[in-house]
Amino acid sequence: MPFAEKIRRAARERARRAASQLVHRGWGFVREAGAISAERPGPLRFAELGAFTKLAFPQGTIFNEQAIAVGCYCIIGERVSVSAGFAPGLQLGPEPIVRIGDGCVIGRDSNIVGHQSIVIEDNVWTGPSVYISDQNHSYDDPALPIGKQWPRNEPVRIGAGSWIGTGAVILPGADIGRNVVVAANSVVRGTVPDHSVVAGAPAKPVRRWTEAEGWQPPIRTAPPRAIPEGITHEQLVALIGWDLRLPTESGESAGSVGPVDGRDAVEADGPRDADPDPVS
Structure with missing residues (x-):
């Protein structure tokens, strides 16, 4: 492929990526x-x-x-x-x-x-x-x-x-x-x-x-496990992916911190079982 064609293709690809980002942001x-x-x-x-x-x-x-x-x-x-x-x-x-x-x-x-x-x-x-x-x-x-x-x-x-x-x-x-x-x-x-x-x-x-x-009739799966006592808000967020606390005036959740590693909480409570019951 001629060098000039490579340059044109690269430029078109960059333009497409930029347009995609612009559309999604817009x-x-x-x-x-x-x-x-x-x-x-x-x-x-x-x-x-x-x-x-x-x-x-x-x-x-x-x-x-x-x-x-x-x-x-x-x-x-x-x-x-x-x-x-x-x-x-x-x-x-x-x-x-x-x-x-x-x-x-x-x-x-x-x-x-x-x-x-x-x-x-x-x-x-x-x-x-x-x-x-x-x-x-x-x-x-x-x-x-x-x-x-x-x-x-x-x-x-x-x-x-x-x-x-x-x-x-x-x-x-x-x-x-x-x-x-x-x-x-x-x-x-x-x-x-x-x-x-x-x-x-x-x-x-x-x-x-x-x-x-x-x-x-009885539910075929075990009931959900209770949230362990003493679990922190950050560990709970890491487990379920939602921050349920009200936003502060700054727009962040009250007491929120940076990214949290929830592995300790998961390991403490063990893996969560999937519920195969299609109705309940």
Whole structure:
């Protein structure tokens, strides 16, 4: 290959690398600037938007946010749509139609469509592409197109501490208890008792915990090990990869230090067992 051609190829490769870095840095800046929080709500005026809550950019469709309340310490993923009422600009009364509690995580590409009442209690986490609605179409009149028949509303509640798997659908009238697991791609309607695991379409109980009998059928893996007494925050961060303490005014976590070697903590507690149970 001629020397001049080598120079041109090297220059093109350097230009591609520089362009790639520029695009990624620019996109990172756009994502940070476009995120919604209580401190930077942008054009949105929620009924409530708690401290340390963030709606990732790009957001999905959000309208009538004056009827939507979101608690503290929530993460709303990219392209999540949250709406109240049929169309933007409606006056929907003084009380929020959609309530999301503290510490909730809503996975990307999910949809929360409220018309009467959707209550998502504290510490509910969802996977991506979850659909939650309190309204469904009617089909009573066989001579009339379904889309032209007046829909029915039924309130929805998801109890505190529950986990909703990827692609699940929560139908109008669903009343999900506390600490419930909804398996991926399940369709939930009706009442789900506390401490249950449900799966399928329609979702049915496949496991439940009671004080008298524990988990039935029994969980096939050993329970998670408790955090060892005396473990430091830095060792815990090294184990799980998250720093859960509140940021200080400088933007760093309170008491944070440089990189931490978590091997001592891992060796003290032994290796963590993988959980092969696909449901629980």
